[in-house]
Amino acid sequence: MLIGEYRHNIDSKGRLIVPAKFRNILGDNLIVTRGLDGCLFGYSLDQWQKIQTKIEELPVNRKDARTFTRFFFSAATDCDFDKQGRINLPDLLINYAGLNKKCVLVGLSDRVEIWSEEKWNSFTEETESKFEDIAEDLLDL
Template sequence: MGDFYTKGKRCMFMGEYNHTIDIKGRLIIPSKFREVLGDEFVVTKGLDGCLFVFANPEWHVFEEKLKVLPLTNKDARKFTRFFLAGAASVEVDKQGRILLPGVLREFAELEKDVVLVGVANRIEIWNREKWEENTAFDDMDDIAEHMSDLGLGI
């Protein structure tokens, strides 16, 4: 269950896929996601303990935003380091798999069962147990009430 759509060079990912990582650290990327990502894209540390996956055009947009953060701001430096130090360009093999670098697998505690989730302009890769813990969605009514403060009116 999942899908995506593209608008110009910007892309939109959605859906949830369950997969496994093999003993060598390889992960199959769902074909629907590969159609947008292409043969090479960027994987980096994400927030909430997952990994973020960006198509190259989206990664370049994100990099540009990081470049303009003030070097004199300590939080901006940490934020930039967090995303760039762990970033890796990965290539899809003939079987539709990528090799996730060990440092990224360790960060996200990815050992076997994982969930790939399309989240607007990126894909998140989660340890399945963490995904289930973090997505109880019990408090969605409360969260939805506060989204208008962020400019999202439904």
């Protein structure tokens, strides 16, 4: 299970360290694509295949399904870990997520989210005040 929040810098070549705790779970690589809310989603190969199967079941005759599929898959990149535990993100994904230097990698059970530190801080500040209401609406813990 992928959990936790880690802060790392992305360098000028688009290389970003993935925490060792994540790499131990993910294997040799990470499939990264456009995510929601302005971040990137990263999946292990096994999890990616599950997501792919679900998306393939979307009805091709629905415009929203075609649009989502195109946007999601067209940016997907298979990122191998180098000897330092880094992945190399393409400019397309860096620009989409607004990554410039400081990044936050967040483990969310079955995926990794990659955020610019600025967007992540904004998200957490906004969410902090609503967290209890959201939990009350969604969960019965």
